[in-house]
Amino acid sequence: MIFVILQSERGPLIRNYTGKSREPLRLHHMNRKALLNIFLSLILIAGVSCSGNKKKKEGKENPSISFIEGYVVTPSVVDETIGISGTLRPFEETVLMPEMPGRVVMVNLPEGQLVKKGTLLLKIFDGDLQAQLKKAQTQYEIGKQILDRQAELLKVDGISQVEYDQQELQVTSILNDIDLLKAQISKTAILAPYDGVIGLRNISLGAQVTQSTPIATIRESDKLKLDFSVPGKYSSMIHKGTKVKFSVEGDEKKYDAEVMATEEGIDLNTRNLKARAIVEAHAPTLTPGAYASVELRLSENRNALMIPTQAIIMKERSKSVIVSRGGKAVFVPIQTGVRKAGTLEVIQGLSAGDTVVVTGVLFIKPDMELTFAKIK
Numbered sequence: 001m002i003f004v005i006l007q008s009e010r011g012p013l014i015r016n017y018t019g020k021s022r023e024p025l026r027l028h029h030m031n032r033k034a035l036l037n038i039f040l041s042l043i044l045i046a047g048v049s050c051s052g053n054k055k056k057k058e059g060k061e062n063p064s065i066s067f068i069e070g071y072v073v074t075p076s077v078v079d080e081t082i083g084i085s086g087t088l089r090p091f092e093e094t095v096l097m098p099e100m101p102g103r104v105v106m107v108n109l110p111e112g113q114l115v116k117k118g119t120l121l122l123k124i125f126d127g128d129l130q131a132q133l134k135k136a137q138t139q140y141e142i143g144k145q146i147l148d149r150q151a152e153l154l155k156v157d158g159i160s161q162v163e164y165d166q167q168e169l170q171v172t173s174i175l176n177d178i179d180l181l182k183a184q185i186s187k188t189a190i191l192a193p194y195d196g197v198i199g200l201r202n203i204s205l206g207a208q209v210t211q212s213t214p215i216a217t218i219r220e221s222d223k224l225k226l227d228f229s230v231p232g233k234y235s236s237m238i239h240k241g242t243k244v245k246f247s248v249e250g251d252e253k254k255y256d257a258e259v260m261a262t263e264e265g266i267d268l269n270t271r272n273l274k275a276r277a278i279v280e281a282h283a284p285t286l287t288p289g290a291y292a293s294v295e296l297r298l299s300e301n302r303n304a305l306m307i308p309t310q311a312i313i314m315k316e317r318s319k320s321v322i323v324s325r326g327g328k329a330v331f332v333p334i335q336t337g338v339r340k341a342g343t344l345e346v347i348q349g350l351s352a353g354d355t356v357v358v359t360g361v362l363f364i365k366p367d368m369e370l371t372f373a374k375i376k
Contacts, residue, residue: 069359070324070375071308073350078304079297080338086228086246086292088279092194092220093288099187100124101210109201109216115192122203122215124188133181136174143171196220224279224286226257228294229272237298238262238275246292251285254295305350306343311358312336321350322357322364329357329368 106123115121147167153159199217203209226246230238242259257277266273279286312334313320320333334349350356355375357364364370 067359067373068357068364068370070355070370070372071311071358072375073305073307073346073352073354073356075303075352076306077300077302078306078338078340078345080299080301081295081297082230082234084228084230084294084296086226086294088248088286088288088290088292089225089227090219090221090288091223091225091278092196094193094196094218096121096190096215096218097213098122098124098190098209098211098215100184102126102188102208104203104205104207104209107201107203107205109198111198111200111216114195114197114221115218117192117194119192120189121192121198122190124209126185126188129181129185129188133178133185136178136181140171140174140178143167143174147171190215192218194218194220195222219288224288225260226277226279226292226294227274228277228292229267229270229274230296232266232271232273234296234298235262235266235273238273238296242275242277242296244277244294244296246294248285248290248292251283253283255279255281255283255286301338301345304338305346305352306340307346307350307356308358309339309342309344311356311361312344313361321346322361323350324355324357324370324372327369329364329366329370331366 102124104122105125106120108119108121147164150159150164150167154161154164196218197220199219201216202214209215226244228244238259240259240261244257244259245254246257247254257279259275259277261276263274307321311321313322313331318333319336320331323330323332332349334346337345337347339345355372357370358376
């Protein structure tokens with residue numbers, strides 16, 4: 001509804017332009033001063049409303065951020081490492097099995113204890129073999145005496161050369177039988193192949209065993225082996241003497257190991273190179289079969305430019321950051337490298353001394369003036 005104030009000879013009029021009535025309304029009880037005040041008030045209200053709309057529009061076009069943090073890019077030392085999984089294994093491990101079947105007559109398997117190389121661990125009954133050995137030794141002594149007498153007779157042509165040769169062959173055969181029996185008797189005893197710790201034994205005294213019966217396991221305790229695999233693209237960086245670090249579950253300490261050998265060939269199925277390292281350290285948590293997290297150091301960069309990961313704006317196929325240049329926001333595309341905990345290396349796009357925006361990156365537009373509340 002619109003009212004227009006008119007001045008006529010009979011006094012002030014208000015004409016209604018709503019379309020319902022076009023009859024002027026005569027104001028008899030209003031003086032000119034009151035009408036002027038009303039008119040000025042209407043003009044003031046309209047001006048305030050327009051000003052508010054203008055400020056509102058300006059606020060939408062130039063949003064303000066009350067808290068922005070910046071980060072000054074400075075060179076730092078970064079080791080390029082990769083994390084891979086590995087397994088701890090005993091340096092030497094042997095499942096003890098008898099070479100001869102028979103009955104166990106002696107057991108010396110101290111479970112969980114260290115034994116020295118050559119210690120008798122188990123003995124199988126060998127009475128029958130011992131009896132055969134004595135018989136063969138007796139036959140050898142008799143045959144040797146006969147051979148000595150025939151040697152004297154041969155000198156005076158008392159016997160022929162053929163008779164002497166036959167007796168000599170018989171003595172040699174008996175001597176070979178003695179060696180065979182001694183070898184069979186040695187197989188009835190199981191000796192410690194090296195200094196190691198005996199595991200859990202599987203047999204008891206009097207048990208009947210065969211060549212496939214596992215007696216116990218012995219493991220060398222002085223050293224451990226660390227087996228792991230690395231991606232084929234890093235195969236040229238792994239060689240004998242390469243240092244690696246690893247940790248095991250339940251132990252935050254990192255231990256050292258040195259590569260002793262590699263497979264010298266990449267696996268066709270996994271495309272990985274198998275490697276083996278020696279572990280000299282001793283700890284209760286370092287047990288054979290334990291899972292190990294291996295850190296392989298590939299290179300060291302002493303001028304790496306690292307920035308917080310929250311400063312990076314991720315796009316579909318690119319990455320960028322907001323840099324303060326001349327007090328204004330500039331969007332700079334970057335290329336990244338090594339990732340660390342909470343930081344990422346920038347290999348292209350930034351220079352030392354640049355100040356990147358860390359917080360509020362989603363609300364900043366190009367060429368916006370930046371005011372940092374905090375700079376790290």
